[in-house]
Amino acid sequence: MGYKYKKGSNFERELKKMFENKGFAVVRSAGSHGIDLIVGKRGKIYVFECKTTSKEKFYISKEDVDKLINFSETFGAHPYIALKMNGKILFINPHLLTTSGKNYSLDYYKICPIATDFKELIGEGKQMKFII
Numbered sequence: 001m002g003y004k005y006k007k008g009s010n011f012e013r014e015l016k017k018m019f020e021n022k023g024f025a026v027v028r029s030a031g032s033h034g035i036d037l038i039v040g041k042r043g044k045i046y047v048f049e050c051k052t053t054s055k056e057k058f059y060i061s062k063e064d065v066d067k068l069i070n071f072s073e074t075f076g077a078h079p080y081i082a083l084k085m086n087g088k089i090l091f092i093n094p095h096l097l098t099t100s101g102k103n104y105s106l107d108y109y110k111i112c113p114i115a116t117d118f119k120e121l122i123g124e125g126k127q128m129k130f131i132i
Helices: 003-021 062-075 108-114
Strands: 025-028 037-041 044-053 057-061 078-085 088-092 103-107
Touching: 003 025, 003 037, 003 044, 003 078, 044 057, 044 062, 057 062, 057 078, 062 078, 062 103, 078 103, 078 108, 088 108, 103 108
Parallel strands: 044 078
Antiparallel strands: 025 037, 037 044, 057 103, 078 088
16 A cells, blocks of 8 residues: 555545534545545535645546546535645535646645635534624
């Protein structure tokens, strides 16, 4: 088992535990199918392709993104790329990505503004409070 594989599977397990701690049911799909985790709670279903990198730029193949989108449409789930980058976990809607070739380039500073964080994804995000 290579270092890269181990780092990726550790991240999948970390995410699995994060969702389970918030009451979600989680299924981890071992192997490379384009889907790493299926997560659901009360009709909200997400599918994730999990990636991790120590660099500030990451490339993901168009083929992997297409598999994620196709699976999610068949399953009736919301697709996300879960990317651990710079020690931060970003959830990226693959429909927001554009490519002119075989890969999508995920640049940390360009991806952060369109990424969702964990709390926002599970519905515990920033909520406006009005003081009367």
